[in-house]
Amino acid sequence: MKRSPLAPTKFPKIKALDGVLMGTSATAMKYKGRDDLLLVSFPKGATVAGVFTTSKCSSAPVDWCRGVLRKNKPARAVLVNAGNANAFTGKAGEDAMTSTIKAVSDTLSCDLDEVYVASTGVIGEVLDATVINDHIAETTGKLKSENWQDAARAILTTDTFPKGATVTTKIGSKTVNINGFAKGSGMIAPDMATMLGFIFTDASIGPEALGSILKEATGGSFNSITVDSDTSTSDTVLAFATGCEGMINDANDPVLDDFKQKFFALMLDLSHQVVRDGEGASKFISINVNGAENDLAAKKIALSIANSPLVKTAIAGEDANWGRIVMAVGKAGEKANRDALKIHIGGQKVTEHGMGLEDYDEHKCTEHLKGQEIEISVHVGIAEGSATVWTCDLTHDYITINADYRS
């Protein structure tokens, strides 16, 4: 699969984080000639937080992570494999997962519930624990601190490029770093089961504060992107904080203001990279909705536009067919004032007073749609609610990739 035309030019330079060590190896479980297993280990006492899929059919690894997070214990490791989601695999899948967790805890001499897991790939095939376990020792032996790109590569499935990001901030007078990587080609390319994100910081932040920062940042980043409206059984974002001294336990402490901003910027960067690698994507689309009844209503309208196959195909066809945006606003089920609705495409107003603008310049609009970065703004004329979501267009390549993915 060739690299997405929307991909960033290169993987960023990411510095080591004290005590965060990564090892990768090739199990050949599904992918040949590439690493597909990642182990990350943390120093004793690392804080952890997580957000997960809302699917009612969540995978064994998601259920495991949710369970151990509740204990509020530190994390020592996270094990990730690509190619098999170990989702909808019943008791056999759970047993396989537990066996890999035991292999990691044996090797690192830690408790079972200090080990986190994430699996991504086909749904419905039981993970082969033997193959994973045969590679745990090798992977542990290769643990090192600067191989971020290798780590980001090992977790990919249908992705066409590795996704990493890094930011530096200060907490009080202390400089801290936040690094992260993610995979997903589509928020949501569900049977690739699918979106994973891992964020690491050397800041000293307690688990509850980290959880609340992660949850808030997820709302405006990974939960504001969509490729095809499908939600994976395995979506997982885990955040780890390794600076264990002088822990900050209150997410609202003003000393964290810049940290939270930078943390969010990093999550947003990673989530946009996922959209830029959306299956078949040729355009990156930002959709701003304002004037809605409230922020939730605005997000629902924005997602209705972002998920509309007809809006997405029109943009793929560089066709300024704004009637489809009207349709998507209308079907969202949220309050909208037809006669006050204003639509802008690429900064140009196209509708007003419940109809198309008379002197609207379709040529200018088409020129904008010929670009790779598309901007749609919609004012629905009710109140002050606003939201922004990001998506990509719907192309022939999406059909090609998904009409025969398993074979």
Place this chain on the structure above:
Amino acid sequence: MKRSPLAPTKFPKIKALDGVLMGTSATAMKYKGRDDLLLVSFPKGATVAGVFTTSKCSSAPVDWCRGVLRKNKPARAVLVNAGNANAFTGKAGEDAMTSTIKAVSDTLSCDLDEVYVASTGVIGEVLDATVINDHIAETTGKLKSENWQDAARAILTTDTFPKGATVTTKIGSKTVNINGFAKGSGMIAPDMATMLGFIFTDASIGPEALGSILKEATGGSFNSITVDSDTSTSDTVLAFATGCEGMINDANDPVLDDFKQKFFALMLDLSHQVVRDGEGASKFISINVNGAENDLAAKKIALSIANSPLVKTAIAGEDANWGRIVMAVGKAGEKANRDALKIHIGGQKVTEHGMGLEDYDEHKCTEHLKGQEIEISVHVGIAEGSATVWTCDLTHDYITINADYRS
């Protein structure tokens, strides 16, 4: 556009209904070389009922029909044009519509509020009333009673075949007929703004009873189909009853039992024809969900499967990728018991106990998917709620049709 491979072999033979007269003509407003304007007239006293889009940006004709229906007056005519939806056209669109209604009422010597209208086509372009009005006299002059196929053809847009149906039933000892035609290529191909249905019967049924029968039949037919999850600004189904003597006013009167069954069968037939003409469709897919918390939950799960681009592309690719069905159940947001979930494809069980069946015969499943009629059954293991919805697959042709529809 070539005829859908899922189309019925021919248009049914439909008999005249006393006093129901149809005329068609060619305005050349958008389509060349074909009729695109339909006028149907009724004898004095005909009952009328309607159901409409839930869009918050409904078209001028939808708003007009809703308004006049509230008056509970008889209907004398319905005027339909294809190629322009007159949706999101503000005051200018309303004025244009009112002018065409006036032209019909003048020609037929009836009140304005005895005239119904429906427009289907591009959103956002004001209807040219002059062109329509120039053809009203010609169309009225051609009114006759057996040209059902011509009428069904005149309202088409991207449809590849005209959609008609007829049934005969008895009310008491009296034989009555129900005829109908519809258009839509996709429930929902929104900027073709889009699904229209017209049902005619010579039964004597009061407006409230007709409304309640129509509403109930719509739930299980036109409201249980989806092509691309997009909802038009113009969806309209109107029913007219012309037998004006001895009116039955109670929809629950047992004398109507067979009538209601046949009425529903006709609506179901027409709605299935719309799916069979879904843009780019190569497979007709029935999705049965049972074991849900209630019928509404079952329908939500069924629609989640039916609207999933990944399920639809897998079926297009004849790929028995049942993990995507699990995903779609999981994302529906309704209660589902992962470990009790049972999926059947083409009558063959593929999952049980929260995992794939060990002796499941993928070859047999693939054979089923190579056919044109696909059956998916899902039991979600919660309670007794059930629903069936119908959809089609998502193919390259859908992208081709919609990526550059207007040009």
